[in-house]
Amino acid sequence: VKSYEQTYLDLGQKNFGTYTCPECQMSYVQGTLADDTLHTNFHRLTLEGIxxxxxxxxxxxxxxxxxxxxxxxxxxxxxxxxxxxxxxxxxxxxxxxxxxxxxxxxxxxxxxxxxxxxxxxxxxxxxxxxxxxxxxxxxxxxxxxxxxxxxxxxxxxxxxxxxxxxxxxxxxxxxxxxxxxxxxxxxxxxxxxxxxxxxxxxxxxxxxxxxxxxxxxxxxxxxxxxxxxxxxxxxx
Ligand code: ACO
Ligand code: ZN
CATH class of the missing domain: 3.40.630.30 (Gcn5-related N-acetyltransferase (GNAT))
Known part of the structure; x- marks a missing residue:
């Protein structure tokens, strides 16, 4: 699992803004595959639980x-x-x-x-x-x-x-x-x-x-x- 910062650096994106999901509270960069995937997993686990x-x-x-x-x-x-x-x-x-x-x-x-x-x-x-x-x-x-x-x-x-x-x-x-x-x-x-x-x-x-x-x-x-x-x- 990488930190969000690492994900962002790895992708080298230039135009981004962080978005905080109102439901799971995770802040991430929308529109980047790695962050979206990270969020999807985190969101599901947060709402459904382990x-x-x-x-x-x-x-x-x-x-x-x-x-x-x-x-x-x-x-x-x-x-x-x-x-x-x-x-x-x-x-x-x-x-x-x-x-x-x-x-x-x-x-x-x-x-x-x-x-x-x-x-x-x-x-x-x-x-x-x-x-x-x-x-x-x-x-x-x-x-x-x-x-x-x-x-x-x-x-x-x-x-x-x-x-x-x-x-x-x-x-x-x-x-x-x-x-x-x-x-x-x-x-x-x-x-x-x-x-x-x-x-x-x-x-x-x-x-x-x-x-x-x-x-x-x-x-x-x-x-x-x-x-x-x-x-x-x-x-x-
Ligand atoms: N702010 C102020 N005091 C607190 C807080 C807080 N956020 N959390 C606990 N306390 C103090 C209070 O005195 C509390 O007693 P009270 O509720 O009667 O006032 C007392 O500690 C006992 O608290 P618990 O109810 O046993 O703690 P809880 O079950 O809420 O868990 C925890 C605390 C684990 C820090 C939780 O808030 C959490 O998971 N936070 C997010 C993750 C995190 O930050 N984890 C710790 C990282 S450090 C590490 O991993 C080594
Ligand atoms: Zn979410």
């Missing part, structure tokens, strides 16, 4: 019966094609709305995706959390010092790390152990604490056995809305 379909490996973290909804966690896994696709589709769509650049495959592999689903199928909120490695002192599980370093060690569970090679962190995580690289709530669902609920789920479930404090979550390049939310959420 549908969530259940997958075998999803983890339901919470159910919200009032809205026939739930919070679902998906761990990026290269081999599970559909999961990858769904995460990628959602990310691409959210990128479009945020004007953010595409994420690298390496970063995606270290990420966990949290979906807030309403009405059984509608994705109305999405958070992508990525491990910030430097925020943790990593203790080799085979090391005898591991037990001495901290009384209780918890396994740092990131991605599809099932190979048994232990990565441990102390029970006292350093600040900002988790980075939020994408956060998005559907327009008509905003200011209903959906982002708050998503972030609460991230804090509780990002690292198995360690519940992160609000100020241990870092936000990457927050937007205006994002800044307002982040400062309220982290209490900074």
């Amino acid at each position: 549908k969530y379909h259940s997958y075998q490996d999803e983890i339901t973290l919470e159910t919200i019966p009032e809205i026939n909804g739930r919070v679902v966690l998906l761990v990026y896994n290269e081999t599970r094609f559909f999961e990858k696709l769904k995460i990628k589709n959602t990310i691409e769509w959210v990128n479009l709305e945020l004007g953010a650049v595409e994420m690298t495959e390496e970063k995606l592999k270290m990420s966990k995706a949290y979906f807030y689903v309403a009405n059984k199928y509608d994705i109305v909120g999405f958070a992508l959390a990525v491990r910030i490695e430097k925020a943790y002192r990593v203790i080799d599980s085979s090391s005898e010092n591991a037990q001495n370093e901290s009384r209780k060690v918890s396994k740092l569970q990131i991605g599809n790390d099932n190979d048994g090679s232990g990565i441990f962190c102390s029970t006292k995580p350093l600040r900002a152990a988790c980075g939020i690289s994408r956060l998005w709530v559907k327009r008509d669902y905003r200011r209903k604490k959906i982002a708050t609920k998503l972030l609460d789920s991230v804090r509780k479930n990002f690292i198995y056995g360690c519940e992160l404090k609000p100020d241990e979550v870092a936000f990457s390049q927050p937007s205006g809305d994002g800044k307002a939310f982040a400062s309220q959420y982290t209490g900074t």
